[in-house]
Amino acid sequence: MSDLSTALPTKSATVEAIEAYWLKRGKSEEPRGYLGASSIGKACSRELWYSFRKCSEPEFSGRLYRLFNRGHREEPTFVEELRGIGCEVHEFDSEGNQFEVIACEGHFKGHTDGGALGIPEAPKTWHLLEMKTSSAKLFAKVEKEGCEKAKPVHFAQMQVYMRLTGLKRALYMVVNKDTDELYTERLRYDSTKARAMIDKASSIINATSPPERISEREDSWACKFCDAKALCHGSEIAVTVPALSCRQCVHASPVADGKWHCAVNGSDATKVCDQHLFLPGLVHFAEPTDSLTNKDGSAVIEFTSHDGTVWQHGPDRSAGQYDSNMLITLPTVTFLTGGDKKAEWTVETATRPNLEAKFSLKEEGVICIWKGPVEDVRGEFDSRYAAPMTNPSHTQEGNGWAAAEFCGQLCCVIIYGKTAEIRETNIPF
Numbered sequence: 001m002s003d004l005s006t007a008l009p010t011k012s013a014t015v016e017a018i019e020a021y022w023l024k025r026g027k028s029e030e031p032r033g034y035l036g037a038s039s040i041g042k043a044c045s046r047e048l049w050y051s052f053r054k055c056s057e058p059e060f061s062g063r064l065y066r067l068f069n070r071g072h073r074e075e076p077t078f079v080e081e082l083r084g085i086g087c088e089v090h091e092f093d094s095e096g097n098q099f100e101v102i103a104c105e106g107h108f109k110g111h112t113d114g115g116a117l118g119i120p121e122a123p124k125t126w127h128l129l130e131m132k133t134s135s136a137k138l139f140a141k142v143e144k145e146g147c148e149k150a151k152p153v154h155f156a157q158m159q160v161y162m163r164l165t166g167l168k169r170a171l172y173m174v175v176n177k178d179t180d181e182l183y184t185e186r187l188r189y190d191s192t193k194a195r196a197m198i199d200k201a202s203s204i205i206n207a208t209s210p211p212e213r214i215s216e217r218e219d220s221w222a223c224k225f226c227d228a229k230a231l232c233h234g235s236e237i238a239v240t241v242p243a244l245s246c247r248q249c250v251h252a253s254p255v256a257d258g259k260w261h262c263a264v265n266g267s268d269a270t271k272v273c274d275q276h277l278f279l280p281g282l283v284h285f286a287e288p289t290d291s292l293t294n295k296d297g298s299a300v301i302e303f304t305s306h307d308g309t310v311w312q313h314g315p316d317r318s319a320g321q322y323d324s325n326m327l328i329t330l331p332t333v334t335f336l337t338g339g340d341k342k343a344e345w346t347v348e349t350a351t352r353p354n355l356e357a358k359f360s361l362k363e364e365g366v367i368c369i370w371k372g373p374v375e376d377v378r379g380e381f382d383s384r385y386a387a388p389m390t391n392p393s394h395t396q397e398g399n400g401w402a403a404a405e406f407c408g409q410l411c412c413v414i415i416y417g418k419t420a421e422i423r424e425t426n427i428p429f
Helices: 013-028 045-052 062-084 136-145 152-165 191-206 229-233 332-336 374-385
Strands: 088-090 100-103 108-111 115-117 127-134 169-176 182-188 252-254 260-262 286-293 299-305 310-313 366-373 394-398 401-406 411-416 419-425
Touching: 013 062, 013 411, 045 191, 045 229, 062 088, 062 127, 062 169, 100 152, 100 191, 108 152, 108 191, 127 136, 127 152, 136 169, 136 182, 152 169, 152 182, 152 191, 286 310, 299 332, 366 374, 374 411, 374 419
Parallel strands: 127 169
Antiparallel strands: 088 115, 100 108, 115 127, 169 182, 252 260, 286 299, 299 310, 366 419, 394 401, 401 411, 411 419
16 A cells, blocks of 8 residues: 555645644535525536535535635625625624525525615615625636626526515625725626526426536536536446435435425435435436336336446345445446346445545444544554555545545545544445
8 A cells, every 4th residue: 555645735734734624624514405596507407416416526625615715704894895885784684694595495595695775886776795706817807708708607696696585686796816906796687597597496406317418528628627527427436426315316306395205215315225226317327228126115227238238226136236335336347247247246346436425424334433643543553453554445535635445444544634534334335
């Protein structure tokens, strides 16, 4: 095994500690459970669908989490400045929270930056407020082209907010982070464009298969940095998702009040069960050709891979079926061998696409058994397992972390900055 400490960033200990703090803080936040109005203007509906169905998730470094917070820190300054020029500003509701807007039975939401009265260009008109920070390059682009052309995602966000709040004007405020220069633009409500965004959200929420790709080339600019690229265009792993979720399952469907219903247990779809079956559209290398039922009543989907191999996706491994845990660990080539040849699924051969997700402390059965300085982890590993920390079954690096999995011990060594953790699971994958 290569020395994981080589993955550490060459920064001062103070910077590393601060970025580690932001990484931990960012990852501790509860993931958004709805389709956000702040992203509905993105060009690729497929990317939004993957995110909504919990098939992809962004991987941010501590530095990026800190950068995101920079935008939040700027909002009180904008509010102070508006009040300073005589505007009446309401940025929070009666409970001290941002104003929330909801559509599509609770599955589409957004949180506005507030509203203001007394804007100098139209002092008697209430305006929706949207406050942003920008790099000098993008700031110049907004100045030259205006919001709708330069930042269509922001424009769509404000149109949705205006429709759901009943406001007819919005004030778009941008600060240049390099020079502190300000830009403002008043936008009119466009009912046609706003309605189109709501319809787009509804279509994504209710779709049971991924929308069309924005490009068939994974190296295109539109796809190059997408969090769902591996799943969308195919990878070495059969189904590349960060972790299993009910939202990926054929038995789950969105219902009123932002909830999900499970057709198997007849109640809320909140916890993955052993009846989980992937929506067929998530299997990029095969097409569903039949549906079956096991003796216990559990559902099975028969697939035919693009090379003609027929296989079954179901919960009964003893019958040769591949369950969902197998699909997120086995290589795609397993399902492209032809005939009846089956690749054996064992703990030793299984790897998930994201070790940090697999050994997340939020996962059932995963615990942290040791945490300490990175230079001490080898000795601790040797002591605990009476074996050197060599020959991992799988290694991986992410933004701000590096990990090595040891299937014989059902454990993983994860390094964040100068801190290492040994985590174990009692559930073999």
